[in-house]
Amino acid sequence: MYGFGLAKGLMVTLKNFINPPFTTQYPEERLPQHPRFRGEEFAWYEERCTGCASCAKYCPLGIIKIVTSPSETAILEGDKYNIDVFDIDIGRCMFCGLCVEACPYDALFMGSGFERGRYQREELVIGVDELREAVKRPSSWFRPQLEEAQYDPHTGEPLAWEEVGREQWPWHQGEKAGARIDWRPRRGGGEPPEDGA
Amino acid sequence: MPIRTEPVTVNIGPQHPSTHGVLRLRVTFDGEVIVDVEPIFGYLHRGSEKLAEERNYVQVLTLTDRLDYVASMTNNQAYCLAVEKLMGVEVPLRGQYLRVLAAELQRVASHLVAVGFLLQDLGALATPLMYCFRFREKILDLFEMLCGARITVSYMRPGGVFADAPPDFWPALDVLLAEASELVAELEQLLMQNEIVLIRTKNVGVLPLETAIAHSVSGPVLKASGLAWDWRKMDPYDVYDRVRFDVPVGDRGDNYDRLRVRIEEVKQSLGIVSQCVEQIEPGPARAELPFVLRPPAGAEAYGRVEAPKGELGFYLVSDGSIAPYRCKIRSPSLINLTVLRELLIGWKLADMIVTLGSIDINMGEVDR
Numbered sequence: 001m002y003g004f005g006l007a008k009g010l011m012v013t014l015k016n017f018i019n020p021p022f023t024t025q026y027p028e029e030r031l032p033q034h035p036r037f038r039g040e041e042f043a044w045y046e047e048r049c050t051g052c053a054s055c056a057k058y059c060p061l062g063i064i065k066i067v068t069s070p071s072e073t074a075i076l077e078g079d080k081y082n083i084d085v086f087d088i089d090i091g092r093c094m095f096c097g098l099c100v101e102a103c104p105y106d107a108l109f110m111g112s113g114f115e116r117g118r119y120q121r122e123e124l125v126i127g128v129d130e131l132r133e134a135v136k137r138p139s140s141w142f143r144p145q146l147e148e149a150q151y152d153p154h155t156g157e158p159l160a161w162e163e164v165g166r167e168q169w170p171w172h173q174g175e176k177a178g179a180r181i182d183w184r185p186r187r188g189g190g191e192p193p194e195d196g197a
Numbered sequence: 198m199p200i201r202t203e204p205v206t207v208n209i210g211p212q213h214p215s216t217h218g219v220l221r222l223r224v225t226f227d228g229e230v231i232v233d234v235e236p237i238f239g240y241l242h243r244g245s246e247k248l249a250e251e252r253n254y255v256q257v258l259t260l261t262d263r264l265d266y267v268a269s270m271t272n273n274q275a276y277c278l279a280v281e282k283l284m285g286v287e288v289p290l291r292g293q294y295l296r297v298l299a300a301e302l303q304r305v306a307s308h309l310v311a312v313g314f315l316l317q318d319l320g321a322l323a324t325p326l327m328y329c330f331r332f333r334e335k336i337l338d339l340f341e342m343l344c345g346a347r348i349t350v351s352y353m354r355p356g357g358v359f360a361d362a363p364p365d366f367w368p369a370l371d372v373l374l375a376e377a378s379e380l381v382a383e384l385e386q387l388l389m390q391n392e393i394v395l396i397r398t399k400n401v402g403v404l405p406l407e408t409a410i411a412h413s414v415s416g417p418v419l420k421a422s423g424l425a426w427d428w429r430k431m432d433p434y435d436v437y438d439r440v441r442f443d444v445p446v447g448d449r450g451d452n453y454d455r456l457r458v459r460i461e462e463v464k465q466s467l468g469i470v471s472q473c474v475e476q477i478e479p480g481p482a483r484a485e486l487p488f489v490l491r492p493p494a495g496a497e498a499y500g501r502v503e504a505p506k507g508e509l510g511f512y513l514v515s516d517g518s519i520a521p522y523r524c525k526i527r528s529p530s531l532i533n534l535t536v537l538r539e540l541l542i543g544w545k546l547a548d549m550i551v552t553l554g555s556i557d558i559n560m561g562e563v564d565r
Contacts, residue, residue: 008386012386013324022334033341034342035363036342037341058255060256060257060259060260094259098255098259098351101359142359144360
């Protein structure tokens, strides 16, 4: 019997016609993003970075370029290398997050945004100055310490380098970030030790 | 005076809305009846197998996301199973449950895409497709919560999954499972009794079991032809031996059966997900493995899963270095596509589009 199935199908359509729309009007309305979202604005903390280039080695596409030079000035604070170049070419990045997973010092974090569209390919390279100056709202992807603190990059405050690390991890102790946290003048008068911290 | 007729060769694709990607079909017609079909592919070739040879074992995982991009979780799972076999690693139980859970959600999402686009090919423009996509969107939202991405997930790692699910994942999953029964009922009401769907799909594109086996077809296409061939049952990986589910089979192997098998599989997958939620226990989700894996030299492993489209296998050979010596991908879409010629000869142009949609190929996987 023809026509009966048509009526049934139209009932489904009618039900969905009455239901409130599922779509959102994007630029005006925004869906809530999850804290683990792997976004474009990488959060990089120079205070934590040792310039070891684990992220660059672990990137499947090799789009992170790091150039370091021995540091003369800040060695007592645990700085052994200046980071001269830290370029992330997000024009080729696929946001797999393996660089974040590889970082042993919690210096690199995924960002939380997705609106870094540009007109030129050159503008898609995030340089070291941009990384230094950026407002850092790190994603909690592969960073259990941020998840334990229930940090949400969209509602929370930007985080400073002291707040984002896993200092209980053994290899954080005595390394760059750990040295800064634990550093105290050993001799009286506040003079730094000669052999470095 | 009789009209002189001759066969006409028509190119369909590579840029065509109903070829599901950059597939080109060189079809020879006699009037409206198909005389010969030759699928031509390779337009999306990226050399994934070769690229895998110069990346280490975890980096290759990001390539597998891009094979069948509507079912990334099962690709991850197949690759991780192969690497674990190569290394001889045992995955923690919670990691296995999370994998099965993610893979079954992905199966639901993939079958929804298949069913939605089949209806689109039938001429039901956009509306039923949007019903399917609406639910798929909710699954992808869960994936974003789980691993930070919706399509290219990179969720699993050799040795488990990259991290445990966040605490707010479980309530969201319960909401999804509660809504799912309504979706399946709506799909069945909309499709399974719809006269247009029945006329267009029943007894069209019949694939006999012998032909299917001769072409080593797998997945829903083979199940619709009447053989319960499912690697989740025959060679249970992860925790599939701990959950109960049925393998749906068809009886004729026509387009309707392939559609029905997919909808039955959606039901079974949702059942597996709710069983996983009941059975999962706290514990580590990832085995302790170094970042850079070095399997023993000369080791070989073949890891396979029942992907939404069929048997997906990764064959890895190690030479003791940090990168695989050879990575062969057995992709179900490519092998299911080879049966297309047998299916189409003698049918008309409009049936060709429907039959191609019912095989459910994905060009990212055909061309690799």
